[in-house]
Amino acid sequence: MSEQAGTLLELTGITKRFPGVLALDDVDFELRHGEVHVLFGENGAGKSTLINVISGTFAQDKGRFVFRGEEVRHLTPHKARVMGISPVFQEFSLVPDMTVDENLFLGRERARFTLLNKRAMRATARQIIAELGFDLDPTRKVGTLSRAHQQMVEIAKALLTDVKLLILDEPTASLTEAETTKLFALIDKLRAQGVGIIYVSHRMGEIKQVADRITVLRDGRKIATVAADSVSDTELVELMAGRKIDVLFPRIDHRPGERLLDVRDLTLVSGAVREVSFHARAGEITGIAGLVGCGKSELVRAVFGLEPIAGGSVSLFDKEVSSFDPLAMLRAGVCYFPSDRVAEGLALARPIRENVSMAALDLPGFARGQVLRRTEERRAVQEIADRLKLRPAQIEPAVGRLSGGNRQKVVLGRGLSRDIRVFLFDEPTVGIDVGAKLEVYELMKVLLDLGAAIVLVSSELPEVLNLSNRVYVMHRSRMVAELTGADINEPAVLACFFREEPAAAAA
Ligand SMILES: Nc1ncnc2c1ncn2[C@@H]1O[C@H](COP(=O)(O)OP(=O)(O)OP(=O)(O)O)[C@@H](O)[C@H]1O
Ligand SMILES: [Mg+2]
Known part of the structure; x- marks a missing residue:
């Protein structure tokens, strides 16, 4: 042949x-x-x-x-x-x-x-x-x-x-x-x-x-x-x-409650975000859509303390945040899931277990050096691995041995290892297969039911449109729209991108 x-x-x-x-x-x-x-x-x-x-x-x-x-x-x-x-x-x-x-x-x-x-x-x-x-x-x-x-x-x-x-x-x-x-x-x-x-x-x-x-x-x-x-x-x-999968997006019951996160007139030193305001409520998924480079990733990174802020304010649970630092944010109950799992996410040479529990190490349940705690850690991480359908389902091998999509699951697993109320997801399903995507969405549902507020930043429009209760649209560093109900549709979002730049649309 x-x-x-x-x-x-x-x-x-x-x-x-x-x-x-x-x-x-x-x-x-x-x-x-x-x-x-x-x-x-x-x-x-x-x-x-x-x-x-x-x-x-x-x-x-x-x-x-x-x-x-x-x-x-x-x-x-x-x-x-x-x-x-x-x-x-x-x-x-x-x-x-x-x-x-x-x-x-x-x-x-x-x-x-x-x-x-x-x-x-x-x-x-x-x-x-x-x-x-x-x-x-x-x-x-x-x-x-x-x-x-x-x-x-x-x-x-x-x-x-x-x-x-x-x-x-x-x-x-x-x-x-x-x-x-x-x-x-x-x-x-x-x-x-x-x-x-x-x-x-x-x-x-x-x-x-x-x-x-x-x-x-x-x-x-x-x-x-x-x-x-x-x-x-x-x-x-x-x-x-090897089995039937009927739906690509689960039905989500949003039950919007109190505002857990309130961002006002946020401007970054880099200029990637200018005077942006948005909020996220418990019990709903708040989507942020926009083209690559519009500033949506920088926005959530800044909220988590990863980008220098020039102006504006961020309030958590009605209290204004005074020091922007990832560890302080984690302690306050905010978790950020980066899109770049290697650079920002994972220690490839370390076991999956450590990578997952890393964010939780300062919690009493996970204190280092105690045999009993170690058993506890293993049990907790294994449970998370099972929930995310990690393959292979072992938590001791180094993360570097996992396939790309399974590495992403390890990143997700981190946020589940402690008490978090606000979840900032930046492109959470990049590189994840269709079945595992559904698992991630189901997981978001579980988090919502537990009273979490989820902020979903995604360049994959169908994902934002199908999962969010409210959708913000960013364009060129600014927030240009907030869509709700029947207004959450593709033409409405696309219209926001091309509103001021008809020439670029054809380029
Ligand atoms: N360097 C390695 N050492 C040990 N095992 C590995 C290594 N690279 C891949 N594997 C294992 O080989 C299998 C196939 O992995 P591979 O990376 O080819 O998957 P994939 O189809 O590309 O998945 P994905 O969609 O997640 O990228 C997996 O079980 C993975 O854990
Ligand atoms: Mg691969």
């Missing part, structure tokens, strides 16, 4: 074992020239592992690897790149202290830093970024960029070489509609040039939009390869989960 015209990559019987886990079990996979082939499956199904094998990061234990008609052995990341296999990974590989264009050319010949080369580098980078239509400054240090912008750098980096096989592992997880549209246009262009694309995503909508074929993995095994236009969403989800 591999010599047949049209086949770019053919994998047969790929098996990969990690200590205690059979991550890939006899998987066959074929990619054609000019095809977008989606990998679909639950968190931990083996998608990233397969991609790592294809890009030379991990060697398979068994199986045949044929690329452009030739069998490949002992693949390394470098060799893969030379062959034209370009991966964009789920966890980024950028150097925070270097600028965008330094990162782009890291490890390539042109990265010798003569003035001339630097100029040539910059020009190439600008061209690629312009072509992608991304709003990105090549001279900025990567560490100062948002996750979305870092994602754009990763994509641009993958396109610098003569790419024959492009791998995108959840590329839109932190992009909004506008950027996603541009990425899709680029994918179409590459497809027309005969580039084969492997695309991993948990978002049903875009899978159907972008895929030619879909391969579903479950527990390391290939379940099926189907033509994208021949399956329904329900069928796809059923293949993924």
Whole structure:
């Protein structure tokens, strides 16, 4: 089959074992020239592992690897790149202290830093970024960029070489509609040039939009390869989960009570948020929608004490907050869930148990150094892990061994390990599979019933629209609308974005 015209990559019987886990079990996979082939499956199904094998990061234990008609052995990341296999990974590989264009050319010949080369580098980078239509400054240090912008750098980096096989592992997880549209246009262009694309995503909508074929993995095994236009969403989800999942969003009974959080005229030193007011009440989900870079993440980060404040006030339980500091906020009963689980969230080398209980360590129930407490900690963390359906369901392995989506669950698990009334969720379901998303939403329901106030910041419009009782819309650092009841719909939110900038809408 591999010599047949049209086949770019053919994998047969790929098996990969990690200590205690059979991550890939006899998987066959074929990619054609000019095809977008989606990998679909639950968190931990083996998608990233397969991609790592294809890009030379991990060697398979068994199986045949044929690329452009030739069998490949002992693949390394470098060799893969030379062959034209370009991966964009789920966890980024950028150097925070270097600028965008330094990162782009890291490890390539042109990265010798003569003035001339630097100029040539910059020009190439600008061209690629312009072509992608991304709003990105090549001279900025990567560490100062948002996750979305870092994602754009990763994509641009993958396109610098003569790419024959492009791998995108959840590329839109932190992009909004506008950027996603541009990425899709680029994918179409590459497809027309005969580039084969492997695309991993948990978002049903875009899978159907972008895929030619879909391969579903479950527990390391290939379940099926189907033509994208021949399956329904329900069928796809059923293949993924091995069971029926009917609803994508649960029904939520909001019972708005007292105002737990009151933010008035908040302005940040960075200017990312200007004179923003909003409030959150117990028993309801308050949504904050907006495009990437509108300031919505910075807003909740500031409330939690992570961004310097220039003016305005924040009140908790009717008392004005005087010192903004995350630990004080936690003690006061506020928890923030970051969107960037690695940079802000997790100690990858430490056990899951520690990562979950970290936020709770100063509580009496979790005091260190006492054997009994340790048992208590283990019990509490295991219970949280079970509730979030962590896979594998063990709490002692290091977080670094978990799949991307399961790492996100560990971040979520933290907020559950102590007495919290106000939950600030920043893109809580980025990278989480459809089934696990439902679990997160169900969890929010439980929190609401316990009298919590939930603030949900999300770039995924369907999520904000379906879950929130009230939706605030931010645009260019300002709060531009508060929607309630029947006004909570997509056109209403989109209208807020384009109100003052009709030109940008067409760009
Ligand atoms: N470096 C590693 N060491 C040990 N086990 C690993 C390692 N990487 C992945 N695994 C395990 O292999 C299995 C497959 O993980 P993989 O990252 O491929 O899942 P995935 O399909 O990409 O999931 P997600 O949607 O959450 O990103 C999981 O059980 C995971 O815990
Ligand atoms: Mg993955």
